[in-house]
Amino acid sequence: MNNLIKGETGDWEVVIGIEVHAQIVSNSKLFSSASTKFGGEHNTQVSFVDAGMPGMLPVINWVCVEQAIRTGLGLNAKINNYSIFDRKNYFYPDLPQGYQISQFKQPIVGEGSVTIDIDDKKSKTIRIERLHLEQDAGKSLHDQHPEFSFVDLNRSGVALMEIVSMPDISSADEAQSYIKKLRSIMRYLGTCDGNMEEGSLRADINVSVRKPGDELGTRCEIKNVNSIKFIGQAIDYEARRQIELIEDSKIIDQETRLFDPKKGETRSMRSKEEAHDYRYFPDPDLLPLSFSENIIEEIKSELPELPDDKKERFQKEYSLSPYDSNILVSEIEIADFFEAVTKGRDPKIAANWITGEFFAAMNKLGFNIVDSPITIDNLSKLIKLIEENIISKRIAKDVFEIMLENNEDPEEIVEREGLKQVSNSGELEKIIDNIIANNPDQVEAVKLKPKLIGWFVGQVMKETNGKANPKLVNDLLNDKLN
C-alpha cells in the first residue's frame, strides 16, 4: 500500500510516533487510597495526598504495578524489575504538588512491539520504545466563570501508563489501527478500559514529513487527541499543513499543537510557548520500584490469550478467513460471544451470522455485544436450524427479526409460524410437476436458455412461501428439465 502524499513538489512521506496515556484499571489511585471512579462529584475523590497538602507522602498501589507489568507482557516487552520514580517539575493549576510523579530514565517496561494489519494479507510491526507509570493531573474547567478557571482534583493521582511508540507509523490509517490494536490488547488484559470519551485513553501524536529517503523533518506534537476519528483527522490535517509550509519555503516550528475537532484543524498552543525544563530527579519520597522475576513469571502465566494468538487459533481451529478472524478477535467480548455461539455449531455459519446480520442489527439498534437482546443460546439455536437445513437462510433472516424483538426461542418461532423448510422431495416434486405442466412456454424456453431455470426456482419458492429447500429444488428441476 502506498502511504505517500502528493504535494506540488512531489511525494511526501509522513512519519508518526504516538504517546498513549492509558488510565490503569484500579480501584484506588497510584499513590493514594482515593477512588478512581469516573464521574464523581468534583473534589470528592481527593485525599490529602492527591491535593498536595504539606507533609503528605505517596505510597504505591501494588495493583497498578501489576497492571503495568501485565500490559508490558502483552506488548511483548521487556519488564524491568528495578525502576525509578522521578519528579517532573512544572507549574500548572491542576498539578497540586507542583510536580508529577513519573518515570524518566528507568521505566518499568522497556522495548516491545504491537502488530497491526495493513490489509488481509499484510501486517506491520510498530515498535514500542517504553511504558512507564505516572500520575494523572486534575482538571481545569474554563467555561464556568468569565475570569476564573475552576479546578477539580478528582483525577489527580489516578494511575496512567504512558506507552511510547517508535516513529514507525506512516499514515493516519496506520495510526488508527495502532490505537485500536493497543486498546484491544489492554482490554483483553483488563488493564485499561480504553474509554476515550471518558478520557481513559488519550494520545499525543508526533507528526513530521519528509521526502522519501530524506532525514527526519521537524516534528510537531499534537496533544491530547481523544478519539480515533480525530486522530485520523489531526494527522491528515497536520501532514498537509507541514507539506504546504515546506513547499512554500517556510519553516516548521517544533511545537506543541492542539486539535480543534470543530474546525478539523490543529493550532499552536500558546500557553506552552515557554521552553520547558522539567528538572527530573528521583522522587526522594519513594523507594526504587523492585520486584522479583518470579512475580513477572507468575503474572505471565495468568495472562489471557491475546488478539494475535486468538486470531491464529480461530483460523486454525475454525477454518475462518483472516478477515473474519480479525473482526471476531477485535474485542474480547466479541471473541467470547462467537466461541460461545459456535460451540457444537458450524463455525463458518456462526462467523457469518455474527459479523453479518447480528452486527448490522446491533449497530442499527444501538446495542453493544454485552447487552445484546438475543442470548447466546438462542443465536446458537438459530445457527443450528440453518445448519440442519430446517430453515433456509432467507427464512432465518425473518426468524432473526422476530428474535430481536423479545429474544424468543427460534425453534418455537419456526414451529409457531410453520417456517420449517420443505425438504420432502415427494412434496416438492408435486409442486414442480404442477408448475411444469402449467407453463409449457417456459419449459421450451429453458431448453434454449438454461439460465431461465431460475424462474422455475422462483415459482417453487412462491408456492412454498420461501420454505422450499433451495438445493433440493435446484436438483429436482435440473432432473426434470434437462
Place this chain on the structure above:
Amino acid sequence: MTIDSKLVERIAKLSRISLTETEIKNLSSELDNILNWIEQLSELDTEGINPVFSSFDEEETKYRNDKVNDGGYREDIISNAPLSEDGFFLVPKVVD
C-alpha cells in the same frame, strides 16, 4: 562558573518567583559565591561511583493494597484555599 543576571532571571522564571532589579543583582553575586564554593566537589574523582539518592536502602518496597478508603472530605481539601466556589479551587483563567 559565573552567575549573571540573565541566568538568575531564567532560574527565577523556572521557579515562578518574580524578582526586583535589586534582588536580581544581589542574587547574582550571592549565587555566584555559593556555586563557586560548591565547585570544590569537582576536585573529587567520582568515576564509577553509584549515586545514592536516599540513605534508606535496606528495606523492601512497601505497597498499598487497592482498597478505596480515603477521600470524600471536600470541605477539608478546600478549607485553606484562598479562593474557592462551590467546592472548586479558583484560579485566574487559564487559556491554552
Place this chain on the structure above:
Amino acid sequence: MTEFSTLSIKETITSLKNKDFSVSELVDFHISSMENGRELNAFITETADIAREKASDCDQNYSKGEEKPLEGIPLGIKDMFCTKGVKTTASSKMLENFVPPYESTVTQNLWNDGAILLGKLNNDEFAMGSSNETSFFGEVKNPWKNNKDNFTVPGGSSGGSAASVAAGMGLASLGTDTGGSIRQPASFTGTVGLKPTYGRCSRWGIIAFASSLDQAGPITKTVKDCALLLNSICSYDPKDSTSSQKKIPDFEKSTDESVKGMKIGIPKEYEADGISEDITEYLEKGKEWLTESGAEIVEISLPHIKYALPCYYIIAPAEASSNLARYDGVKFTHRVDADNIIDMYEETRSQGFGDEVKRRIMIGTYVLSSGYYDAYYLKAQKVRAMISKDFKEAFKKVDVIYGPSTPSTAFELGDKKKDPLEMYLNDVFTVPVNLAGLPAMSVPVGLDKEKLPVGMQLIGNSFDEESILSIASCIEKSAKFDLNPNKWWINE
C-alpha cells in the same frame, strides 16, 4: 511551691504519680512560663486553652491509675509539624493562616501517649537556616546571653524548640533536623537534641524541606528525657514509604547501660582548623571522661567529610525547590491576586517566601536544570555515596563517633545574617550525618569563656541510637551541666 522548671520529664512523671502536684498545676505553670517568655519569641501559636482542657483529662487518668507513658507532659512542637485544627505555618508568610485538617504521625504518637500540646514553636522559614533569623514571625532569642550581655541566636532551624526548653517553657519539644536543625540549636542552648536514623520516625504530616534528609527528633533537658520521647515518636508508618519496619528498642534502658569496652572514634579530620579553643578544650575533656568510664578512644578517618557541606547545599536545595512548588497560591491561604495565572504564581511566591527560602529554591532549580544536573545534582549524590561509605568503614571499627556539634558557640543576633555562605559553614559537623542517614545527638558539656553552652556531638551507626544514648548518658553524668540560664526575660 514546687520548682517545676528544674524538673525533667522523668522526675515530673514520678511526682505526678506521687500526686505531689496535678497535671493542671504543671500545665498552668508552663503556660505562665510561656506567657512570661514572649520576649524570646519562641512560640508562634500558644495553645493554652487546648493544654488546660487536656490537663484535666490527664488528671483523671492519673487518679484512675490509667496514665499513659507521657501523661500530662506539656510539650512545644516545632511549627513544621502539621497539627490538626491548630495553625501550622512553617514560619512562612506563605502558610501564615494554614490550618491542617490532619495530624502528623509523630505528634499523634505523642498525644496517644498522653502528652499535651503547649504551643507551636518558631523556626527558620521552612526549616532553612541556622540561626532562626529567617522566620517570617521574627527571630528567636537565645535564653543564654553572652558575657557582653548581648543577645545571641538560639541556632536553627529548630530555634524555638531549643530556646523554649532552655527557658523552661514546656518540659521538652519536638524539632526537625535536615542538616543539623536539632543538634546545632541544642548545642547553642545547652539542651539535649537527637536526630534519629532516617526512617525511624515517620515524615507523614511534617512539612517537607528536603525529603531524603528530614527527620523529626526531640529536644530535652536530659538524656533520659530524650530517650523517653524517642520511645514515643518512633514508629513504623505505612503512610511513609521511607519509614522503617525495624524493631524499636526500649531507648530508656540504653541510658543506664555501661560504656565499658565501647569504642569511641575521633575523626582526625575534625582536628582541623576552624574550631574555637573552648570547644577543643571540651573535646579533650570528653575523651578523658569516656576513658575514665572504661571506653576506648580510637582515631578514625572520614576522608571525604570535608565535601559534605557543598554536597548538602546541592541536594537539600534541589529537593526543596521541588517540595516547595506546591505553594503556588491555589490551595494554601496566601495568594497575590493577578489577572493571569503566571503573574499570580510569581507574585504569590515572591511575596510569600523570604530571602533565604528564595535563595535555596533558586539554587535547587539551577542544579537540577537541564545541562547542570550531571555536574551538580548527580555529582553530589555520588559524593554522598562516598561519605556514606566513609561512615560504614568507620563503624566497622568503632561504636560511636565523638566530636563537636558546631565549630563555635552561639553567635550574636545579626552576626552572620548578611553572608549566607558564612551561615552555611555553621553546619559543617552536623550535615554529614544527614547525608548518611545516621542517628546523632548533641549533649551539653559546659559553658565557654563567654558563658555560652557548648555541645558535643555523638554519631551512631544506622539504627543504633542505643549506643549514642549510653555514651551521652555517661558524658552527661561527668559534665554535670546545669541548664539554668539567667532568666533576664522575666520582668520582676
